[in-house]
Amino acid sequence: MSGPSEYQPTHPALKWLERRLPIIGLVHSSFVAYPTPRNLNYWWTFGAILSMMLGVQILTGIILAMHYTPNADLAFKSVESLVRDVNYGWLLRNMHAAGASMFFIAVYIHMFRGLYYGSYKEPREVLWILGVIIYLLMMATGFLGYVLPWGQMSFWGATVITNLFSAVPYVGDSIVTLLWGGYSVGNPTLNRFFSLHYLLPFVIAGVVVLHIWALHVAGQNNPAGVEPKTEKDTVPFTPYATIKDAFGVSCFLLFFAWFIFYMPNYLGDADNYIPANPGVTPAHIVPEWYYLPFYAILRSIPNKLAGVIAMFSAIIVLAFLPWLDSAKTRSSKYRPLAKQFFWIFVVICILLGYLGAQPPEGIYVIAGRILTVCYFGYFLVLLPLLSRIEKPRPLPNSIADDVLSKSGKAVASVAIMFAVAGALFAGSVQNARAEESPVPPSEKWSFAGPFGKYDRGSLQRGLKIYKEVCSSCHGLSYIAFRNLADADGPGYSVAQVAALASEYKIKDGPNDAGDMFDRPGRAADYFPSPFPNDQAARAANGGGLPPDLSLITKARSYERGFPQFIFDFFTQFQEQGPNYVSAILQGFDKKPADVTLPEGTYYNKYFPGHAIKMPKPLSDGQVTFDDGAPATLAQYSHDVTTFLMWAAEPHMEARKRLGLQVFVFLIIFAGLMFWTKKKVWADAH
Amino acid sequence: MTTASSAGTTRRDFLFVATGAAAAVGTVFTAWPFISQMNPDASTIAAGAPIEVDLTPIAEGQDIKVFWRGKPIYISHRTKKQIDEARAVPVASLPDPATDQSRVKDGHDQWLVVIGICTHLGCIPIAHEGNYDGFFCPCHGSQYDSSGRIRQGPAPANLPVPPYQFVSDTKIQIG
Ligand code: FES
Numbered sequence: 001m002s003g004p005s006e007y008q009p010t011h012p013a014l015k016w017l018e019r020r021l022p023i024i025g026l027v028h029s030s031f032v033a034y035p036t037p038r039n040l041n042y043w044w045t046f047g048a049i050l051s052m053m054l055g056v057q058i059l060t061g062i063i064l065a066m067h068y069t070p071n072a073d074l075a076f077k078s079v080e081s082l083v084r085d086v087n088y089g090w091l092l093r094n095m096h097a098a099g100a101s102m103f104f105i106a107v108y109i110h111m112f113r114g115l116y117y118g119s120y121k122e123p124r125e126v127l128w129i130l131g132v133i134i135y136l137l138m139m140a141t142g143f144l145g146y147v148l149p150w151g152q153m154s155f156w157g158a159t160v161i162t163n164l165f166s167a168v169p170y171v172g173d174s175i176v177t178l179l180w181g182g183y184s185v186g187n188p189t190l191n192r193f194f195s196l197h198y199l200l201p202f203v204i205a206g207v208v209v210l211h212i213w214a215l216h217v218a219g220q221n222n223p224a225g226v227e228p229k230t231e232k233d234t235v236p237f238t239p240y241a242t243i244k245d246a247f248g249v250s251c252f253l254l255f256f257a258w259f260i261f262y263m264p265n266y267l268g269d270a271d272n273y274i275p276a277n278p279g280v281t282p283a284h285i286v287p288e289w290y291y292l293p294f295y296a297i298l299r300s301i302p303n304k305l306a307g308v309i310a311m312f313s314a315i316i317v318l319a320f321l322p323w324l325d326s327a328k329t330r331s332s333k334y335r336p337l338a339k340q341f342f343w344i345f346v347v348i349c350i351l352l353g354y355l356g357a358q359p360p361e362g363i364y365v366i367a368g369r370i371l372t373v374c375y376f377g378y379f380l381v382l383l384p385l386l387s388r389i390e391k392p393r394p395l396p397n398s399i400a401d402d403v404l405s406k407s408g409k410a411v412a413s414v415a416i417m418f419a420v421a422g423a424l425f426a427g428s429v430q431n432a433r434a435e436e437s438p439v440p441p442s443e444k445w446s447f448a449g450p451f452g453k454y455d456r457g458s459l460q461r462g463l464k465i466y467k468e469v470c471s472s473c474h475g476l477s478y479i480a481f482r483n484l485a486d487a488d489g490p491g492y493s494v495a496q497v498a499a500l501a502s503e504y505k506i507k508d509g510p511n512d513a514g515d516m517f518d519r520p521g522r523a524a525d526y527f528p529s530p531f532p533n534d535q536a537a538r539a540a541n542g543g544g545l546p547p548d549l550s551l552i553t554k555a556r557s558y559e560r561g562f563p564q565f566i567f568d569f570f571t572q573f574q575e576q577g578p579n580y581v582s583a584i585l586q587g588f589d590k591k592p593a594d595v596t597l598p599e600g601t602y603y604n605k606y607f608p609g610h611a612i613k614m615p616k617p618l619s620d621g622q623v624t625f626d627d628g629a630p631a632t633l634a635q636y637s638h639d640v641t642t643f644l645m646w647a648a649e650p651h652m653e654a655r656k657r658l659g660l661q662v663f664v665f666l667i668i669f670a671g672l673m674f675w676t677k678k679k680v681w682a683d684a685h
Numbered sequence: 686m687t688t689a690s691s692a693g694t695t696r697r698d699f700l701f702v703a704t705g706a707a708a709a710v711g712t713v714f715t716a717w718p719f720i721s722q723m724n725p726d727a728s729t730i731a732a733g734a735p736i737e738v739d740l741t742p743i744a745e746g747q748d749i750k751v752f753w754r755g756k757p758i759y760i761s762h763r764t765k766k767q768i769d770e771a772r773a774v775p776v777a778s779l780p781d782p783a784t785d786q787s788r789v790k791d792g793h794d795q796w797l798v799v800i801g802i803c804t805h806l807g808c809i810p811i812a813h814e815g816n817y818d819g820f821f822c823p824c825h826g827s828q829y830d831s832s833g834r835i836r837q838g839p840a841p842a843n844l845p846v847p848p849y850q851f852v853s854d855t856k857i858q859i860g
Contacts, residue, residue: 063722085726088718482731524731669711672704679697 007033030216035234036241037222038684039403043113044220045248046106052249053103054208058201060096061145068148070194072187075150076275080478080551083651090651091260091658098259100142101267104290106252107135115321116342118330119221125322127214130207132319137204139315142288144197150190151272152282158185158193160285164298167308184278224402225330226395233399235684243680247673254666261659262450262572270557270577273648274547283608284359292356293349297375299360300368310372317379324379327387334393338386345378439558440583440606443638445575447645450660453653454646457627459490462643465623465636470549473541473614475529478550479647482523488653489646497523504528542600544613553577553641554648577648578641580606585637588616735860737852740796748812750801753859757801757809758847759820759833760857767818767831768794774830781843785832788846798857799833800847805840820844 007028009015018025067086069078082089111131114120120128147158162179166172181188219228228234235241259266267289271282287295294311301307317324332339352371358364396402446455463484466476481501484492492500501521506528509516521528529548531537538545547555557576560568568574587606597603601611618636629635646652725733733754740760743749748761763771771785789797801820803810808824815821816837817830827838834843849859 059719063719066722067726081726081728085728087721087724087726089722089726091718092722480728480731482727486727522734524728524734665707665711665714669704669707672700672707676700676704679700 030212030237031242032236032238034216034237035219035228035231036237037220037224037228037233037399038235038240039222039224039399040220040241040244041223042244042248043109043117044222045245045252046110046113048245049106049249049252050103050110051208052252053099053106054201054205056095057099057103058205060092060099061198061201063092064096065194065198068194070148070191072150072190072276075148075190077478079149084478084483090649090655094260094264094655098256098264098267100145101259101288101290102252102256103138104142107138108290111135111318112346114221115345116332116339117221117223118225118325118327118332120322121325121327121330122322124214124218124221127211127218128322129319130211130214132315134204134207134211135318136315137200137207139291141197141200141204142290144193144200146288147190147193148197149272150276152274152276152280153269153272153285155185155276155278156281156285157287158189161287162189164308164311167305169305186278221330222399222402223331223333224396224399225334226397226399226402229398230400239680240684243673243677247670247677250666250670250673254663254670257659257662257666261655261662263569263574264655265554265574266569270555273551273555286357289353289357292354293352293375294356296352296356296368297372299356300365300372310376314375317376321379321383325383325387327390327392329392329395334395335386335390336393337390338383341378341382341386345375348374348378437606437608437610440576440579440587442573442575442579443582443641445578445642445645447642447652448575449572450656452656454488454490455642456491457629458639458642459646460492461625461627461629461635461639462641462646463490464625465618465640466549466643468623469617470640471527471530473530473537473546475531475546475548476527476550476647477529477548478526480524480526481521483650485523486650489650490643494523501525542613544600546614549644549647551648553581553645556580578645581644582637582641584612585618585640586633733860735858737856737858739856741855745795751859753847756847758859759797759799759801759812759844761797761799761812761831763795763797763831770818771830771832771834780835781841783832783834783843785834788832788834788843790851793851793854796857797831797833798846798849798859799844801844803827803840804835804842804844805838810844 007018007025009018009024014024017023064082067078067082067089069075079093083093084090086092114128114131143157143161147154162176162185165175165179168175177183179189180186181192222228269286274282286292294314297314298307298311301310327335327338329335332342348371352368352375355364355368355371360368396405446453446458466474481497481504484490484500485494485497501523504521504525504527505518506521506525507516508519511517530546531540534545554577558580560573560576583606584604587604589603589605591597591603595603595610597611601613602615603610604612618633618640620633621631623636624631629639649655736751736753738749738751738760740762743760743762745762746764748759750757750759752758761767768785776782776784786794788799801809801812803822803824805822805825805827808822810820810822810827810829812820815828817828819831819833819836820829822828822838822840825839827840828836829840829844830836832843833846835841847859849857852858
């Protein structure tokens, strides 16, 4: 694996080190002099992108762990305080959460690239198998990490996935108990998941080292699929591959930043903003998008054990790919049939992913079964068959020839399109609440869009409505009085906040006599909840639990449907929550004659199932404003929803502001990288 | 080298420098959130707001310990003897010269308010111990007098006086 030029240190200190530990020489031969095929296209930059994403995830993860508390009672709150109180906490969390999805988008592109160009074939079998191991570890890490925020999807995802192991004959239940450390998913489960989630990325990093080692022994594959023969076929890794990878990375960062700064919840599930509740399963359990194809395979098989086996086999089969496909020609470019079937396989995977997000009923089940058969058929029947019957087209003599006869040059835009398509698909599955309720109308929100800002007047009126109406039943427990004076908030002064806080009675203590006592609130106190506990809240509300409103606008959503969700990605539409909350407030209506409502419920057009336990809370003229805003229900709903949106995301303005700066920088930087890359490569052609 | 190609080289060098500089700037700005997050968060800062302490329960010759920003604050109700001792010592002879008057509030000479953290390495000195009617640090034997000034031992400085003021004769606000 030695490059064209050996590393010869000249500085005496480096010489001294090199004789004792040839580490600089190793880096030099692996990342500087290392000969890389000159015809690599941008699909090959995903290796570098993945390395970067692993670094980003480890770095942001270590930092999140500094603020996270792995305790079932505190985990959800600790994530919220991270996002609200820690300097740039929202940024670091968005990076880590969106980063997981970016990591998977990149790994899927990387894998499909390997599949298309036959990168698993002799002598790269071990390289490929190491890759499959990394992928498995990533899936495990992603799952463990998704459990940590301890929201509803975290909890129920953990329950469903760990229960997969109960399918194992005889010892299944014991295994599940072992995983849980209890009789159900609970605090011990969360603790061990945190520990393992911290561990696995370093295991991944270790296997990545092996993966790169194996890569450098076998040498990189290339789009032509012929091995480099002469020096003309290769270029030194640095600067050629380095600069190309760096350009690829900077384009990927643009894509990544779109999620971090503008669509942080596009890939998430609204239910995960509801704290874990072991007593209520969300109506529709969906795993994160990157597991969906396998989830679809699991569900399409009516037998529990067989389903679990099928799901795991769907991944394990990848490890046998080098032997299932024994065709001598590597690159699908020269395999007319394999090329077509490759694209069919890509579509199968995407469709399986789509089905994984749909309710397991009717046509979806049948389609799932057909596609499961196709999925396995591709590996177990088609590839072995093709390698025997297919007549490949003639290969170019050498890589240099391939470069000269450049035909279909894959460009970055293709990569970006692919990534966007993947993300869109991912977004399509974010929340598949199947409801027959009408879709809440889209209101005009001042905070929508890339430059959206909260309307201060609206925030202040909303606070007034919350205080006078909502607060008699609903808590706002993540909001401290001091937040009302925060930058980007309702814009009260510190003195106004102190005065407002002192109107509240806060329980404190114990004092020297050991008694709890009431004292006037201070800026650092949080809005007190109207009921001391959930039981009291239910007792006072006819059995219904008025939810805490701190996160309500992020914890509610509705299906936008195809193709609307695609436009949403570009228009940055993410106001389902506010639309829903506002619609509920205005959705109280006379009960239609054909509807029967359970005792103690009220008819609401937009509430799922229409029977809501909350009586109509707001009517025209109920609250008076000093600033002349109309005292109408529509105005009330709009204002209180704006206020609650701020309560759910107090740093939204900072996020969008920083996002703009980052985008300006990244676009300039990617442009510079592009021209630099062109200049560097000008020499190579 | 012809003129044309050397002009090309300059343009290229400029491009490389610009790209490198942009990368460096980007790295520095990216590093900032990662460092800044280590600072106290907003709730910690808010919890560090001033506190009020009622002095009425503290009898002469007694002291209490209250916590402010996680630090123990000693509030001593000094006896006449303690005050006299603190004022009798020649200031110039002290390791960290400061008059007793400068360490208490005018007209409230009996009240000594100090942060009870040894200026050596941060242990908590014990009140009413040592040779100077003040504080004694058990860790490495620093001794502070009845004004909280370092008199003996490895500590380099007097016990610091936190920011505080008298809200009334019997109530102080620390912070
Ligand atoms: S810490 Fe007090 S004497 Fe060393």
